[in-house]
Structure formats: C-alpha cells, structure tokens
Amino acid sequence: MSTTTNQPDGIKLYTYFRSSASYRVRIALNLKGLPFESIPVHLLRDGGAQHSVDYARLNTTQLVPTLVDGAMTTGQSLAIIEYLDEVYREPPLMPAKSAGRARVRALSQSIACEIHPLNNLRVLQYLEHELKIDEAAKAKWYRHWITLGFTALELMLENSPETGEFCHGNRPTMADCCLIPQIANSRRFDTPLGAFPRIRRIEAACLALSEFQRAAPENQPDAV
Amino acid sequence: MSTTTNQPDGIKLYTYFRSSASYRVRIALNLKGLPFESIPVHLLRDGGAQHSVDYARLNTTQLVPTLVDGAMTTGQSLAIIEYLDEVYREPPLMPAKSAGRARVRALSQSIACEIHPLNNLRVLQYLEHELKIDEAAKAKWYRHWITLGFTALELMLENSPETGEFCHGNRPTMADCCLIPQIANSRRFDTPLGAFPRIRRIEAACLALSEFQRAAPENQPDAV
Numbered sequence: 001m002s003t004t005t006n007q008p009d010g011i012k013l014y015t016y017f018r019s020s021a022s023y024r025v026r027i028a029l030n031l032k033g034l035p036f037e038s039i040p041v042h043l044l045r046d047g048g049a050q051h052s053v054d055y056a057r058l059n060t061t062q063l064v065p066t067l068v069d070g071a072m073t074t075g076q077s078l079a080i081i082e083y084l085d086e087v088y089r090e091p092p093l094m095p096a097k098s099a100g101r102a103r104v105r106a107l108s109q110s111i112a113c114e115i116h117p118l119n120n121l122r123v124l125q126y127l128e129h130e131l132k133i134d135e136a137a138k139a140k141w142y143r144h145w146i147t148l149g150f151t152a153l154e155l156m157l158e159n160s161p162e163t164g165e166f167c168h169g170n171r172p173t174m175a176d177c178c179l180i181p182q183i184a185n186s187r188r189f190d191t192p193l194g195a196f197p198r199i200r201r202i203e204a205a206c207l208a209l210s211e212f213q214r215a216a217p218e219n220q221p222d223a224v
Numbered sequence: 225m226s227t228t229t230n231q232p233d234g235i236k237l238y239t240y241f242r243s244s245a246s247y248r249v250r251i252a253l254n255l256k257g258l259p260f261e262s263i264p265v266h267l268l269r270d271g272g273a274q275h276s277v278d279y280a281r282l283n284t285t286q287l288v289p290t291l292v293d294g295a296m297t298t299g300q301s302l303a304i305i306e307y308l309d310e311v312y313r314e315p316p317l318m319p320a321k322s323a324g325r326a327r328v329r330a331l332s333q334s335i336a337c338e339i340h341p342l343n344n345l346r347v348l349q350y351l352e353h354e355l356k357i358d359e360a361a362k363a364k365w366y367r368h369w370i371t372l373g374f375t376a377l378e379l380m381l382e383n384s385p386e387t388g389e390f391c392h393g394n395r396p397t398m399a400d401c402c403l404i405p406q407i408a409n410s411r412r413f414d415t416p417l418g419a420f421p422r423i424r425r426i427e428a429a430c431l432a433l434s435e436f437q438r439a440a441p442e443n444q445p446d447a448v
C-alpha cells in the first residue's frame with residue numbers, strides 16, 4: 001500500500017502519542033505509505049506545549065495534530081486526511097462515488113463531531129477544574145458519549161450493504177482511521193463494547209494491519 | 225447563484241429551525257439554488273421527535289439534519305454540504321485547489337468539531353439533568369467554548385492572505401455556512417463578539433445575501 005502519485009517534500013506531523021486525532025492521521029499516513037517526521041507536542045507537561053507561543057502561531061486552535069507538507073500547513077485531522085487523499089492518491093482512503101464519500105464522511109464525523117469533542121483533554125479539564133466534577137462522574141460522562149455514539153455507529157454499519165470487512169467496503173477508509181483511535185480511547189476508560197459486534201469485528205480487521213499497528217499510541221517515539 | 229449541472233429529484237431536508245447544523249445545510253442549499261422540502265423535526269416537544277422510531281431508522285444518530293436526495297440519505301451537515309458540492313457543482317462551495325480545500329475544511333471543522341458539539345442540545349441537557357449544573361454555569365460553559373473557538377478562528381482569518389470578503393476568498397464557501405449559524409448561537413447566549421472584528425465583518429457580508437437570510441431560524445416554517 002505504498003504507491004503514491006506524488007512524492008512528499010518532507011511531511012511533518014505535530015503529534016502526541018495519546019491524541020486520538022493525531023492517531024487518525026498517523027494511520028492515514030501509514031496507509032498511504034508516506035514517510036513523515038513526528039514532532040511531539042506534550043499535551044500535559046508544564047501546562048501543555050500546545051499552548052506555547054510557537055505552537056499557537058502554527059495552529060491557532062492550540063490542538064494537535066498539525067500537518068506541514070511543503071508550503072501547506074493545516075490542523076484538523078479530517079481536513080488533513082482528505083488533503084492527503086487528494087494529493088497522494090494511492091491507495092484511496094475515500095470511495096470514488098459521491099454517495100459513498102458522503103457515507104464515509106458521515107461515519108467519520110459521527111466520531112469526530114459527536115463523540116471525540118466531548119471527551120477531549122480540555123473538556124475533561126474543564127469538567128474537573130471549573131465544574132468540580134469528581135472522577136466517577138467524569139468517567140461516566142466519558143463512557144456516556146462513547147456508548148451513545150457507538151450505538152449510532154453500530155446501527156449505521158448494520159443497516160448498510162456498503163459495510164464490508166472495513167467500515168466501507170473491503171479496504172480501509174477515513175472512517176476506519178477515525179474508528180480505531182476512538183476504540184482505543186473507549187478501552188482506556190473501560191467502556192463496555194459487548195453491544196457492538198460490527199465495530200469489534202472491524203477493529204480486528206484493522207489491527208491485523210501493520211499500518212494501524214505502527215500508528216498506535218504505545219508505538220510512538222513520545223510514548224510514556 | 226442558481227446554475228446547477230444536475231437537477232435534483234426532490235431533495236428533502238429533515239430540519240429544526242434552531243438547529244445550527246440544519247442551518248448550515250439550508251444555507252448551502254440556498255447558495256446552490258436547489259429547491260428542497262423542509263420536514264420539521266421538533267427537538268424539544270414530547271422528549272424530542274429526533275428520538276422517534278421513524279426518525280432513528282432514517283438517522284441512527286438521532287440528530288438533525290438528514291438529507292434525502294433520491295436514493296441517497298445521509299446525516300452530518302459537513303458530509304451533506306460536500307455531497308451537494310460534488311453533485312450540484314455550481315456555484316462551488318469548496319476551492320478548486322487541495323490546499324484551499326484543506327483550509328476551508330479546517331475552518332469548518334474548527335466550528336463543527338470544536339465549538340458546536342460542546343453546546344449541542346443533548347450536552348446542555350446532560351449538564352443540567354445529570355451534572356445538576358445551574359443556569360449561570362451552563363451559560364458560562366456555552367460562552368467558554370464559543371470564545372475559545374472564535375479566538376482560534378479569528379486568528380486563522382487574520383493570519384491568512386486567503387481570507388477575503390468571506391472566510392476564504394470573495395465567494396461564500398462551506399466555512400461561511402458553518403460560521404453564520406455559530407454566530408447566531410453566540411448571540412442567543414449573549415456572547416461578547418467585540419474581540420472578533422474579522423468574524424463580524426464576514427457575518428455582515430453573509431447576512432447581506434438572501435441565501436443566508438432565507439436560511440435563518442426565524443424564517444423557517446417551523447419557527448416558534
């Protein structure tokens with residue numbers, strides 16, 4: 001899976017090993033067979049390196065990841081993955097037809113817009129520091145949004161003949177790049193996944209691939 | 225702005241007048257000059273019509289909007305807008321070049337993934353019913369995520385030569401479809417916008433257009 005139509009001119013990824021948005025992009029880069037330099041941004045040490053002036057200049061959202069590809073710099077993991085898919089076309093991470101593309105985007109956004117934003121580090125920090133929520137209530141919050149989101153996703157996968165070995169057909173797409181990091185998060189917080197057999201089946205198919213394995217948090221240079 | 229290369233076969237939009245994700249899609253449909261049937265889904269009455277069996281069958285996330293275009297049904301507003309842009313090409317809501325497309329997607333996602341999910345109805349309901357947060361703390365939460373998100377967005381607009389009369393260049397794009405509903409939400413909760421002159425300038429440019437005016441919550445058939 002390493003054929004590319006363009007050759008990258010030194011791709012850099014600002015990343016944090018545990019950031020699931022960074023993890024999505026690492027999977028996409030590996031699936032494309034694109035070499036990249038990982039620049040770690042430690043989200044916790046000294047109040048968070050993502051809030052440093054240098055990083056804020058690069059990415060005003062002060063969130064990871066940020067991709068730099070020659071003159072192009074962008075944040076937002078889904079924007080990055082679609083950019084990579086447009087510029088480095090093989091293997092495609094999006095279906096060819098518009099209806100399929102809509103489905104992959106909707107599956108991806110059902111994670112990236114409905115689950116993950118609620119469980120992001122800065123939200124958990126706000127719950128703890130501003131709203132004085134205890135650990136148990138925080139864990140309940142975390143699992144609540146995953147369970148709600150995965151219920152919707154499981155039914156989307158169940159209801160469609162487009163679901164294959166992966167979320168859409170028999171090759172990984174952007175949707176799988178989003179799913180695997182979200183599952184990793186859910187396991188970290190002991191979220192029960194028994195009700196989601198399709199999600200777990202797709203997880204097994206993805207984790208059998210070295211492109212997904214190499215992107216995992218524990219295999220990053222900045223892993224603690 | 226009503227030239228289309230395809231003719232729609234009866235587009236239906238499941239929508240709620242105050243839903244900002246629905247509002248994004250209404251703007252996009254108007255910019256494309258596409259006629260559509262609005263099917264109101266009342267998010268509050270009787271516990272919320274989005275949770276009915278019929279709607280949940282159509283959209284398993286039980287969120288609005290849902291677009292039906294012939295055989296194609298999809299949720300997720302950004303997936304819908306990109307679908308519309310691929311199938312009904314004129315006027316384009318995305319730039320032609322990949323770097324520009326990445327920028328418009330990143331601007332859109334900085335709203336759709338970083339601000340709006342935290343202030344969604346179901347999140348406010350969870351804060352109130354599960355975490356027993358009072359009205360003042362809820363309003364503070366609401367404004368906090370808008371202010372944080374708009375600070376990043378204002379700097380993204382300030383730092384780029386691509387910013388024009390609109391978020392990207394001198395025609396509306398998907399980013400403007402996301403920005404205007406988010407500003408409407410911020411005003412509903414009295415969020416100060418004085419620190420965001422570029423955002424307010426773009427708002428004025430958008431609201432001068434009938435396509436944006438006709439999409440506004442107060443101009444919907446289901447407005448209360």
